[in-house]
Amino acid sequence: MKEITLRVSRYDPVQDAEPRFEEYTVRVNEGARVLHALHAIRDECDPTLAYRYCCGSGQCGSCAVQVDGTPALACMAEARDGMTIEPLDLPVLKDLTVDMSPVIAKVARICPAPDAELPTREEIEAIKPLRDCIECLSCVSACPALQVTEFAGPTVLRQEMRLALDPRDSGDRVADAIEKGLFYCTTCKRCLEVCPKEIDVPGKAIEKLRELANRRGLTLPRHQEVARLVQETGRSVERTKATFLEQVPEVIEPDGPVRGEVGFFVGCMFNGRVPQTALDAMEVMKRNGIRVIVPHDQVCCGSPLIRTGQTSNVADLKQKNIEAFAGRGIKTVMTICAGCGATLKNDYETPFAVKDVTEVLTEYGIESPAKLDVRATYHDPCHLLRGQGIREEPRALLREAVREFVEMPAECCGAGGGVRSGVPEEAKALGAKRDEAVKATGADVVVTVCPFCEFHIADCTETPVKNLVTVLLEGYRKKDAERQGSA
Numbered sequence: 001m002k003e004i005t006l007r008v009s010r011y012d013p014v015q016d017a018e019p020r021f022e023e024y025t026v027r028v029n030e031g032a033r034v035l036h037a038l039h040a041i042r043d044e045c046d047p048t049l050a051y052r053y054c055c056g057s058g059q060c061g062s063c064a065v066q067v068d069g070t071p072a073l074a075c076m077a078e079a080r081d082g083m084t085i086e087p088l089d090l091p092v093l094k095d096l097t098v099d100m101s102p103v104i105a106k107v108a109r110i111c112p113a114p115d116a117e118l119p120t121r122e123e124i125e126a127i128k129p130l131r132d133c134i135e136c137l138s139c140v141s142a143c144p145a146l147q148v149t150e151f152a153g154p155t156v157l158r159q160e161m162r163l164a165l166d167p168r169d170s171g172d173r174v175a176d177a178i179e180k181g182l183f184y185c186t187t188c189k190r191c192l193e194v195c196p197k198e199i200d201v202p203g204k205a206i207e208k209l210r211e212l213a214n215r216r217g218l219t220l221p222r223h224q225e226v227a228r229l230v231q232e233t234g235r236s237v238e239r240t241k242a243t244f245l246e247q248v249p250e251v252i253e254p255d256g257p258v259r260g261e262v263g264f265f266v267g268c269m270f271n272g273r274v275p276q277t278a279l280d281a282m283e284v285m286k287r288n289g290i291r292v293i294v295p296h297d298q299v300c301c302g303s304p305l306i307r308t309g310q311t312s313n314v315a316d317l318k319q320k321n322i323e324a325f326a327g328r329g330i331k332t333v334m335t336i337c338a339g340c341g342a343t344l345k346n347d348y349e350t351p352f353a354v355k356d357v358t359e360v361l362t363e364y365g366i367e368s369p370a371k372l373d374v375r376a377t378y379h380d381p382c383h384l385l386r387g388q389g390i391r392e393e394p395r396a397l398l399r400e401a402v403r404e405f406v407e408m409p410a411e412c413c414g415a416g417g418g419v420r421s422g423v424p425e426e427a428k429a430l431g432a433k434r435d436e437a438v439k440a441t442g443a444d445v446v447v448t449v450c451p452f453c454e455f456h457i458a459d460c461t462e463t464p465v466k467n468l469v470t471v472l473l474e475g476y477r478k479k480d481a482e483r484q485g486s487a
Contacts, residue, residue, distance in 0.1 A: 002027065002029075003025060003027050004026065004037065005082060006023070006026070006082075006085055007022070007023050007084040007085070008022055008024060008041065008084075008095075009021055009096065010049070010095050011087075011094070013093075019092070021084070022046075024045050026040035026041055026044060031078065033074065033075050033076060034065070034067060034075075034077045034079050034085060035075040036079060037079040038074060038096075050094040050097045051063065051095060058075055059134060060134055061073065061135050061136025064088055064136035064137060064138050064141075065085055065086065065088065065096050066086040066087065066088060066141065068084050069084070070142075070194060071141045071142050073136060073138075088137060089141040090103070090141060098137075100137055103156065106153075107135070107156050107159050108159050108176060112170065113168055113170035116170075117167060119165075119166060119167055119168070120167075127162055127165045129200065130162040130199060131162060133155060133158055133159070133197060133199060134196070136196060139153065139154035139155055139190075139201065140153040140154065141194075142190045142191060142194045145181070145426065147430075151181035151184040154185075156180055157181075157205050157206055158199060158201045160173045160180070160209060161177075161204070161205035161206075161208055162205075164209065164212060173209070173212075174213050174218065177209045178213060182206065182213065183210070183220055183308075183418065183423055186415075187416055188202075188382035188386065188412040188417070190382070193386055203346075207306060208309075210308055213309060214311075219308060219310060220308070220418070222421045223308040223418050223421065224310070226310075226418075227304075227313070230300050230305060230317070235268045237272040237273050241275070243271045243275055244270060244271045245294070245296050247279065248279070248282065250295065250296060251293055252291070252292040252293075254287075254290055255289075257289055259288070260290045261292075261293065261330075261332075262291075262292055262330075262360055263292075263293045263294070263328065263330035263332065263352070264282075264292050264334050265301070265335045265340055266278050266336075267300075267301065267336070267451070268300050268304075270451055273455075274451055274455075277454075277469065278336065280467070280469050280473045281357060283473050284469050284476070287476055288365075290360070290364060292334075301343045301344055302318060303342070304418065306347055308418040308422070321348075322348070322351070326352060331353065332352060332353045333353070334356070337451055338356070338382075338388070339381075339383045339452060341355075341356045341388055346387065356388060357449065357468075358394045361393075361397060362397070369400060369474075369478070370478040370479035371402060371475065372403065372471065374403060374404070374445050375405075375444045376402040377407070377438065378398055378447050378448065379457060379465075380448075381448055382416055383416065384449055384450060397468060398447055398471065401471050401472050401475040406442070406443055407441075408438065408441050408446075409437055412430060413430060413453050413456050413460075414426060414431050414434075414456060415457075428460065431459065431461075432460060438457070438463050445463065446464070447465075447467070447468050448466075454466070
């Protein structure tokens with residue numbers, strides 16, 4: 001047995017003006033779950049505590065709560081001393097019990113098709129990744145789009161795709177999905193992160209429904225413009241100045257001895273919109289002894305098309321990019337764009353390794369820069385944190401380059417999934433939430449590793465926003481200036 005203390009949210013809307021926290025100390029067995037701790041509180045401390053539970057074995061979803069701010073099943077999350085238990089981010093009926101009925105009411109039920117045949121083996125296999133939902137609504141509680149729009153949420157859209165794949169259903173699932181906010185999803189994968197059944201709603205439902213919508217000509221006009229641009233130019237961003245590829249040779253040698261070699265996938269934003277950041281990255285690579293090979297025949301990775309369901313041209317893009325790097329014998333391809341990196345890692349089958357710039361620099365180790373006299377916070381790009389599982393590397397590098405580092409909650413800024421271009425009012429609302437978080441840190445600068453996040457957050461806050469490679473380069477330049485000053 002062990003003794004633990006928990007903070008539990010208490011709130012009865014009939015009697016209370018607002019929620020409050022109560023602290024309880026209980027004894028539980030080693031390995032006890034949060035649900036066991038709640039049982040102990042009810043049995044030993046306060047029998048009025050309200051919470052849901054049914055099976056207690058991770059199969060029904062009824063006991064979902066927020067554990068230290070993250071949705072989880074109470075019967076599966078381990079009880080730890082000092083943890084905070086709150087209800088899901090839904091209307092509270094009492095304490096930890098929330099009203100699920102408005103969301104559940106939107107979950108479509110099958111519309112039987114007359115004389116429908118049973119699903120084929122192939123159809124069953126396509127349905128499998130979507131059928132394990134236990135309607136715990138953890139994903140709904142965590143979804144950023146639901147905070148600012150009328151989006152029906154991941155649970156509801158998952159069901160629309162599940163029925164779209166079932167030949168026994170006669171409903172118009174594409175039309176239903178669009179009405180329920182199909183294009184509001186930023187594909188941040190927060191829903192996958194908290195799903196106890198690990199259902200990939202963005203990849204297996206949202207993007208697939210958007211593909212079906214595209215086949216019917218229902219893609220948002222702005223997204224169609226991006227697809228036309230990729231088709232005509234190989235890039236998703238219009239050329240407004242000399243591009244990165246126009247400014248660099250195919251091989252960039254380091255300043256000193258060669259410690260390593262990578263190929264560089266520049267991406268559309270860093271090639272055409274903000275080439276200076278890519279040039280900064282090359283200076284950092286040179287400084288740290290890394291030879292960089294830059295194939296000039298590389299094209300858009302296809303991420304803007306995949307996320308918006310416009311996939312007819314993606315196979316051609318993949319082939320061109322793979323040939324561009326594999327044909328030169330490149331073993332490791334580096335990206336400095338979170339979206340490109342996630343796409344190359346998750347949507348391609350490559351004969352080479354793909355690594356984010358922060359992985360490359362961490363692997364080889366960097367020369368320590370001079371510390372900039374700033375208080376910096378870091379914004380986790382969704383496609384880096386959840387798309388690639390990279391969290392610690394950028395933080396460790398940033399700590400080496402600034403006087404003070406302060407954390408900020410990892411939340412979607414609103415730029416991804418085609419939302420910034422297709423649903424700008426939603427992107428702006430999510431950006432405003434990022435602005436609030438930035439201000440709460442008191443930071444002098446926001447640092448990130450994604451051009452879309454960088455652009456969008458800069459539009460939504462007055463605090464300067466910089467790419468991590470630029471911060472490192474500024475540290476190196478400060479170091480050089482200090483050496484010259486002391487010489």
